[in-house]
Amino acid sequence: MAISEAVKTVNLKINGMDVTVPAGSTILEAARSIGLEIPTLCYLKEINEIGACRICVVEVKGARSLVTACVFPVAEGMEVFTNTEKVRRSRKLTLELILSTHDKNCLSCVRSGTCELQQLCKEFGVDDPDYYKGENIRYEFDDSMAHMVRDNNKCILCRRCVAACDNQCISVIGANARGFDTHISSPFDRDLDSVSCISCGQCIVNCPTGAIVEKDETAKVIAAINDPSKFVVVHTAPSIRVTLGEAFGMKIGTNVQGKMVAALRRLGFNKVFDTDFGADLTIMEEANELVERVKNGGVLPMITSCSPGWVKYCEHYYPDLLPHLSSCKSPQQMQGAVLKSWYAQKMGIDPKDMFVVGIMPCTAKKFENKRDHQHAVDGLPDVDVSLTTRELARMIESAGIFFRDLPDEDYDNPLGEATGAAVIFGATGGVMEAALRTAVETITGEQLPNVDFTQVRGTEGVKEAEYEVGGLQVKVAVASGTKNAKILMDKVRAGEGGYTFIEIMGCPGGCVNGGGQPIQHAVVRNFHDLRTLRAQTLYEADRSLPLRKSHESPAIKMIYSEFLGQPGSHKAHELLHTEYTPRPKYN
Amino acid sequence: MVKKVSKLPFRGTPDQAAQLEAVIAEHKSDPSQLMAVMQKAQAIYGYLPYEVQVMIADGMEIPLEKVYGVSTFYAQFALSPAGKYAISVCLGTACYVRGAQAVFDHLQELLGIGPGECTEDGLFSLEACRCIGACGLAPVMMINSEVYGNLTPEKLEGILAKYRD
Numbered sequence: 001m002a003i004s005e006a007v008k009t010v011n012l013k014i015n016g017m018d019v020t021v022p023a024g025s026t027i028l029e030a031a032r033s034i035g036l037e038i039p040t041l042c043y044l045k046e047i048n049e050i051g052a053c054r055i056c057v058v059e060v061k062g063a064r065s066l067v068t069a070c071v072f073p074v075a076e077g078m079e080v081f082t083n084t085e086k087v088r089r090s091r092k093l094t095l096e097l098i099l100s101t102h103d104k105n106c107l108s109c110v111r112s113g114t115c116e117l118q119q120l121c122k123e124f125g126v127d128d129p130d131y132y133k134g135e136n137i138r139y140e141f142d143d144s145m146a147h148m149v150r151d152n153n154k155c156i157l158c159r160r161c162v163a164a165c166d167n168q169c170i171s172v173i174g175a176n177a178r179g180f181d182t183h184i185s186s187p188f189d190r191d192l193d194s195v196s197c198i199s200c201g202q203c204i205v206n207c208p209t210g211a212i213v214e215k216d217e218t219a220k221v222i223a224a225i226n227d228p229s230k231f232v233v234v235h236t237a238p239s240i241r242v243t244l245g246e247a248f249g250m251k252i253g254t255n256v257q258g259k260m261v262a263a264l265r266r267l268g269f270n271k272v273f274d275t276d277f278g279a280d281l282t283i284m285e286e287a288n289e290l291v292e293r294v295k296n297g298g299v300l301p302m303i304t305s306c307s308p309g310w311v312k313y314c315e316h317y318y319p320d321l322l323p324h325l326s327s328c329k330s331p332q333q334m335q336g337a338v339l340k341s342w343y344a345q346k347m348g349i350d351p352k353d354m355f356v357v358g359i360m361p362c363t364a365k366k367f368e369n370k371r372d373h374q375h376a377v378d379g380l381p382d383v384d385v386s387l388t389t390r391e392l393a394r395m396i397e398s399a400g401i402f403f404r405d406l407p408d409e410d411y412d413n414p415l416g417e418a419t420g421a422a423v424i425f426g427a428t429g430g431v432m433e434a435a436l437r438t439a440v441e442t443i444t445g446e447q448l449p450n451v452d453f454t455q456v457r458g459t460e461g462v463k464e465a466e467y468e469v470g471g472l473q474v475k476v477a478v479a480s481g482t483k484n485a486k487i488l489m490d491k492v493r494a495g496e497g498g499y500t501f502i503e504i505m506g507c508p509g510g511c512v513n514g515g516g517q518p519i520q521h522a523v524v525r526n527f528h529d530l531r532t533l534r535a536q537t538l539y540e541a542d543r544s545l546p547l548r549k550s551h552e553s554p555a556i557k558m559i560y561s562e563f564l565g566q567p568g569s570h571k572a573h574e575l576l577h578t579e580y581t582p583r584p585k586y587n
Numbered sequence: 588m589v590k591k592v593s594k595l596p597f598r599g600t601p602d603q604a605a606q607l608e609a610v611i612a613e614h615k616s617d618p619s620q621l622m623a624v625m626q627k628a629q630a631i632y633g634y635l636p637y638e639v640q641v642m643i644a645d646g647m648e649i650p651l652e653k654v655y656g657v658s659t660f661y662a663q664f665a666l667s668p669a670g671k672y673a674i675s676v677c678l679g680t681a682c683y684v685r686g687a688q689a690v691f692d693h694l695q696e697l698l699g700i701g702p703g704e705c706t707e708d709g710l711f712s713l714e715a716c717r718c719i720g721a722c723g724l725a726p727v728m729m730i731n732s733e734v735y736g737n738l739t740p741e742k743l744e745g746i747l748a749k750y751r752d
Contacts, residue, residue: 171650176659187655
């Protein structure tokens with residue numbers, strides 16, 4: 001029975017063409033299989049299949065009314081028409097009705113050009129956006145969080161943000177009230193900063209319009225660049241090189257490291273560095289901390305702390321397990337701390353005059369900058385401003401830089417030098433693999449014959465592996481997305497699993513799918529695995545680098561010999577380690 | 588209409604909490620019983636303030652937002668307590684054409700609260716209702732089960748005074 005069901009197919013006709021698809025497929029999927037794109041707005045594969053927006057309606061012969069292709073299953077002999085006059089009229093009407101309550105300041109909206117509603121209006125020839133103009137509720141902005149702004153005046157109630165938040169097991173937003181008054185907000189309509197939002201930004205990348213956007217901090221960066229008294233240093237996170245190109249229409253997964261460096265120089269930054277240096281440094285400290293914990297009976301499993309969304313999640317939802325978190329700062333913060341100490345000293349710059357900008361795949365980084373214990377040098381913030389990939393793309397665009405035509409340039413040294421271990425930080429499992437490369441060699445004192453720990457790669461939500469290291473059985477686990485983190489954390493809380501080391505990233509798939517990455521329309525997200533396409537370019541970069549272990553980086557050797565001493569030294573602790581704060585679930 | 592969330596301090600008793608905990612314990616394993624639990628919670632407390640919704644959310648292991656979403660969707664759930672004296676002003680057709688809106692507006696002024704709210708001393712709450720079947724006396728209002736007819740804004744102060752003593 002099970003076997004025959006697995007191979008069962010259904011034959012139907014779409015726009016007169018014969019189509020054969022597996023039973024249980026939707027009309028949307030069947031159409032896709034013959035290269036027909038049915039437009040959608042509310043549909044997010046697997047996480048928001050609610051058939052609510054009715055943009056995807058199609059005609060089915062014999063059906064009483066139009067049906068929603070995104071959820072309607074195919075049946076044997078079905079005849080579907082996806083582009084009739086009736087269908088097009090219905091979709092246009094739906095768009096006109098959505099526009100009747102939509103704040104249409106499209107000229108300067110940050111989502112102009114990436115707005116799914118705007119694109120559909122163009123495609124369906126909506127020539128009078130005020131056709132159904134009527135009563136409107138004016139919503140106040142919610143800009144209470146460090147990382148984002150919600151403007152419900154642009155919300156179309158597709159509930160994609162709610163689904164993204166539920167998919168993270170956070171669920172601090174939802175549809176409240178009823179009918180015309182329905183709006184997306186937090187419990188008791190409190191500001192987002194008074195609920196346990198983790199700042200991951202998954203709601204932002206899944207919003208079809210400009211209703212949720214990152215808090216734009218480009219003006220602060222431009223002001224610093226234009227201030228002659230400031231020495232402005234920028235560093236770019238591992239994943240940015242494989243995503244920034246998308247903002248300029250390039251193929252998903254294109255490595256644009258060289259062009260990115262060139263663009264940053266043309267924007268006027270004094271030095272362009274690679275956060276990969278900070279990632280290598282993180283590995284040195286984190287591998288050392290792990291070895292110390294194992295040797296000295298410290299709290300195990302130790303859990304990574306690179307992802308500020310994950311850290312905030314742990315503080316809100318598992319405050320009792322905070323001792324499991326590595327005390328290491330994230331690569332961004334380590335990079336900032338050594339820039340304002342070691343590098344400033346080397347260059348003879350007063351750290352007060354140094355302005356550090358991180359280009360991050362992440363909205364939670366904006367929150368991380370404002371955390372306590374992230375001000376290692378004279379009370380100055382380790383990083384002054386974190387910009388998302390999207391904000392950087394806007395800066396490049398508005399400066400008139402032809403990104404695609406730029407030459408490839410190299411990072412500045414020494415904080416632009418890094419290993420393959422650091423590059424893969426951008427993908428889920430990457431930190432684990434990088435840490436294993438260093439920890440195993442530290443413990444055994446022998447060269448690894450093969451540095452590829454392939455069991456911890458891939459986009460699966462939870463991964464486990466067991467390795468024998470110097471006679472010790474080490475069990476590791478990797479989770480990405482806080483829904484999967486929850487699975488591991490419940491095990492840890494129950495004392496199960498027997499893990500030694502766990503890597504957790506707040507966003508599903510890790511930083512390559514971070515909340516600060518370029519917008520891809522849902523029609524792309526639904527049918528292309530962004531996480532894999534972006535991550536495989538990182539693994540390619542790792543393979544192509546001569547050095548693939550953090551402890552072999554000459555820049556890392558230099559900073560320890562010149563400045564830090566040993567991993568875990570007093571100085572390293574002052575600069576590179578941090579503390580965590582239990583936070584309430586409700587406040 | 589968006590429901591008003593009461594700003595009155597929560598005055599739940601340990602006895603009420605124990606009752607709610609018993610209700611939650613009974614339905615804990617079944618998230619589809621959320622509405623039933625909310626109905627019982629409202630029967631215990633008279634309304635569903637923040638503190639009660641948090642107890643339900645934690646007890647049922649359902650996100651608070653889901654509880655709040657349900658409480659704002661269904662008309663049966665109140666986010667503001669009923670006063671000791673619950674005033675309902677009929678805004679049905681007959682009352683409306685006989686000037687019920689002016690009565691309703693003046694009551695809001697006198698009490699200093701809007702529809703769906705309760706006075707700070709917990710004495711009066713105010714809401715609009717549809718026809719109560721006393722059109723011959725329009726405009727009418729009820730205070731608990733007492734009906735007042737042929738109202739004018741001028742008569743209201745005297746009526747309220749009776750309840751204030």
